[in-house]
Amino acid sequence: MGRATALCGRSARIVSFLSAVPCLSGCTLQPAAERRMSDQGKGSTSTPAGAPAPGSDTYKGWLFKWTNYLKGYQRRWFVLSNGLLSYYRTQAEMAHTCRGTINLATAHIDTEDACNIVLSSGGRTYHLKASTEVERQRWVTALELAKAKAIRMMNDQSDDSGDEEPTTQSDRSEGIQGTLKTLISKLDDLSTCNDLIAKHGAALQRSLSELEALRVPIEGGEKIKGVNERATLFRITSNAMINACRDFLDLAEIHSRRWQRALQYEREQRIHLEETIEQLAKQHNSLERAWREAPTLSSNAKSFPLWGSERLQKGEASDEDEDTEYFDAMEDSPAFITVTATENTQHSGASGGPANDWSQDNVSPGCNESGKSLQPLRRRRSRIPDKPNYSLNLWSIMKNCIGKELSKIPMPVNFNEPLSMLQRLTEDLEYHELLDRAARCDNSLEQLCLVAAFSVSSYSTTVHRTAKPFNPLLGETYELDRLEEFGYRSLCEQVSHHPPAAAHHVVSQRGWTLWQEITIASKFRGKYLSIMPLGAIHLEFHSTGNHYVWRKVTSTVHNIIVGKLWIDQSGDIEIVNHRTKETCQLKFSPYSYFSREVPRKVTGVVSDSEGRAHYILSGTWDDKIESSKIVQSTKGGSGSEGKQKTVYQTLSPKLLWKKYPLPENAENMYFFSSLALTLNEPEDGVGLTDSRLRPDQRLMEEGKWDEANSEKQRLEEKQRAVRRRREAEATDGYQPQWFHKRTNGITGETNFVYKGGYWEAKDSQDWSMCSEIF
Incomplete structure (x- = not known):
């Protein structure tokens, strides 16, 4: 009886400790088994608002952060996830702007008084204050647990990063397949054990209930009660194990399918790349053979295109353009998405005509209209003296010029x-x-x-x-x-x-x-x-x-x-053909540190006089511009701003312009x-x-x-x-x-x-x- 009471007391302390661990919104975490049992008892599978999913390591909440001596402590929204503590001014900023992050794996956690927390790592220090001592203790507990887990993960990664023999792509593929098979086998074993524990646990519970119903002496009844208490603890533990196994089964099955899809995609990409390289090698050999067999270039022969020339014809187009491309919508115009058409669509969209409807250029730069090569009358210079390295106090000149016209500022050379x-x-x-x-x-x-x-x-x-x-x-x-x-x-x-x-x-x-x-x-x-x-x-x-x-x-x-x-x-350019009323809308996207777009991006739409789009332009203003002919357009759903998106199906893009490389030593000139x-x-x-x-x-x-x-x-x-x-x-x-x-x-x-x-x-x-x- 005494041992059973001690065991129950120890279990109660474990449950009490687990309940003190903070959850996503300041709620307390419960053990997985107890949480499921309580949910089943209530006949509901819902969780409290803001509560983390089982196994979640994320913790969010408001804390006061010291900013400076003028503003003092300011209320900030803190998020603890994956061993990183980040903060934002508001919860809405989580979607786009992080104000700061500190890695707990290398951080030192200190408590100054009842409500203060000091985090320091790599020269960065956060002075934080909770609203109550209880809230402070919850954060400290969460931070300590996250720090321990981050250190453990870092050590595991360092242990796994030892010297290994280089493996080939096929070896890695076979290794992943073998791992997947082993994992599936172990999952079957766990599933079998799961069923056995549930079956034997239910039988044991029935037997104990039958024993307790029998009339036995008082001493025997006390022993049966003690055994029943132990069986209850066993039932709680086995239920927790069963639920944990079920979670592991579900998670492993999900990741197994994801890994299989990723492996299949990588395999297809490798095959596709091999076919592309083989095709390019054949084209290269045929071009070399044609060049060797050609006697001489006549004056009216087509020269190879230089920068800004068309791409290969449709029959020789690279398959790399078959991926879907997305373009930002320009201001004052509906949003649109472009999808590169497949080969069959290109045939049907061109209405039986050739896919490449651009006129071929028979005259390359450096030739006159008859195709005769022109030689420069003089040799132009290809370098200037290197720029001297002169130092200058910029602020001494610019501090009195703020707000003035640039042309009115006396600037030295x-x-x-x-x-x-x-x-x-x-x-x-x-x-x-x-x-x-x-x-x-x-x-x-x-x-x-x-x-x-x-x-x-x-x-x-x-x-x-x-x-x-x-x-x-x-x-x-x-x-x-x-x-x-x-x-x-x-x-x-x-x-x-x-x-x-x-x-x-x-x-x-x-x-x-x-x-x-x-x-x-x-x-x-x-x-x-x-x-x-x-x-x-x-x-x-x-x-x-x-x-x-x-x-x-x-x-x-x-x-x-x-x-x-x-x-x-940055800005918009509208090019108008005043004779035909055809227009081109170009958008130069401003650079943003938080944007996922390509820097210096330019997009555009070429439309006829009735507003129907015929070409999509895309590229960057410092490298190249491509055009894609639209073969079909459909109205899609609404975008994030409520605007209706137009989906444009296009042919493979064709290069219009490519920047010339800079001369050698350009950085000094x-x-x-x-x-x-x-x-x-x-x-x-x-x-x-x-x-x-x-x-x-x-x-x-x-x-x-x-x-x-x-x-x-x-x-x-x-x-x-x-x-x-x-x-x-x-x-x-x-x-x-x-x-x-x-x-x-x-x-x-x-x-x-x-x-x-x-x-x-x-x-x-x-x-x-x-x-x-x-």
């Missing part, structure tokens, strides 16, 4: 790169071959895709270019004559100083004309710098008269004061591209106001930054003196030399357009009309 804003504007032509291809397109929607790719490509040169270009002087010009090499001529002029505005005009013999007037609005916000280009870009194709108009997005330079500078592009390295190269015969002749910019390029700063101050003072003289003479204001104001018939805006005369003046070398600005 240390923040600049040896190019002017006019030359940076000319860099938009880096991928001019996209417009050459677009000029040969018969389909206006295909042409619009290439124009959209061109509009994105102009940002690829900015990904590493965080330095500031030189502000052009009023009347400064810049020409880029690539007529004999690539068939185009470009001219820029600074037409206004406050606000700074530049006019740009490009005409190409390959069938297009581009013009724009860009005004830069910029604000320094302390931590970042926003640059907002204002003004429209116009593009017209000579053969069709298609006239496209679009505007640039906002550029943001981050970490101005502290940290490494980085640049981001301001991350200039191959074109940017040639922009400031000295040339004979340019106008007297050309940026190449600007002395401070030339001195900076040569590494003479002290002399460049002195020369920059001289030029700026000279420009201010000219402006004061012009104001004193009460003239009608500054009139640009090569551009004049006109009202655009399409947009209704008044802007500067090229009035002609520059290239004629260059041919005659008559620059008498140019002002002396340098």
Whole structure:
């Protein structure tokens, strides 16, 4: 009797200890067996609100955390899970923003007084306070248990990470299969034991009940009662074991099926990859054989496509594009999802026509319209002097400039790169071959895709270019004559100083004309710098008269004061063909630390005049843009914001544009591209106001930054003196030399357009009309 009483007392203490362990919402945990028995007794399988599932190690609740001496302790939502303690300002933040995390495996837990907890790990310390001493004890108990489990798991992982022989993929697959078979076998054994314990336990209980009903002496009755109490404890323990075995069975079966599916998927992926590699090897061999057997390349033969060319034909397309792709919805437009069509769908969706409806390009960059190869008249330079390593106290200059216009801040050349804003504007032509291809397109929607790719490509040169270009002087010009090499001529002029505005005009013999007037609005916000280009870009194709108009997005330079500078592009671009009313909506997604999207992502939809989508554009503004032709669209369910999603079924994507690799040693040459390295190269015969002749910019390029700063101050003072003289003479204001104001018939805006005369003046070398600005 005494032993039975002691055993019952010990069991009661165990149950009391387990009931003190905190649960998910501050409730107390019960042993699994007792919890099930109580639920069965109540005839319900539900658990209290917020209570964890059986075996859960998660604990959540409110605690007060010390922030600083101004705010003191602030109420925060803490979550303990998998050996990590994380906190949030509110419960809603758990979905997107974690304020801090501490690893309990290496943490030291201390208690200062009745309600305080101090956690320290790796130089990080959390001073926490519970509302009551009981709540503090619950948290301490949960933290200690979580710490012990985290240490145990860490030790197990370190024990398992010893030196092992490398295994092949087949060995790993066979090992997983063997483990699964062994696990299934053990599960069968556990299931059998489960049934036997339940059967024998029920029989024992019936026998004891029958004994207790018999009339026996008092001493014998006491012994039977003691045996019955032991049987009761055995029943509780065996029920707990049965329930634990059942949980293990369910969990193991679930994971077994998941592992089998994962193993089957990996097997299929490996087979698919082997088939793809074999197919690529066959294509490579056939191309090599065709190249060796070809006698010579005729002048009218098709050249292999360079960057921005089409992909392989549909019959040779890679299967890697068969996965489903998801695109974010753009603002002011319905959300959509794109699904790459299978091969059968591609045949049916194309209505019997060829899957690749893009016109093939018979002319590659560097060739004229007849296909004859053009040799450059001169060898362009491929490097400039390395950037000197000058130190500068940034804050001493920037602290008085917060909120001011960037153009009004006197900056030393240390923040600049040896190019002017006019030359940076000319860099938009880096991928001019996209417009050459677009000029040969018969389909206006295909042409619009290439124009959209061109509009994105102009940002690829900015990904590493965080330095500031030189502000052009009023009347400064810049020409880029690539007529004999690539068939185009470009001219820029600074037409206004406050606000700074530049006019740009490009005409190409390959069938297009581009013009724009860009005004830069910029604000320094302390931590970042926003640059907002204002003004429209116009593009017209000579053969069709298609006239496209679009505007640039906002550029943001981050970490101005502290940290490494980085640049981001964000906003929307709408490209409109004013002749056909077809449109392209492009979205530049801003970078977010908490987003799972690809950084620098760009998505777009090309639609006809009636709003029907025909192409999906996707990629990044620093790497590439692809287009996918839509073969079918259906209305789907509502998204997370309540908007109805449209599901687009598309053909395999085709590459429109790919960024050129940077030259060797680019990191020491301001991350200039191959074109940017040639922009400031000295040339004979340019106008007297050309940026190449600007002395401070030339001195900076040569590494003479002290002399460049002195020369920059001289030029700026000279420009201010000219402006004061012009104001004193009460003239009608500054009139640009090569551009004049006109009202655009399409947009209704008044802007500067090229009035002609520059290239004629260059041919005659008559620059008498140019002002002396340098």
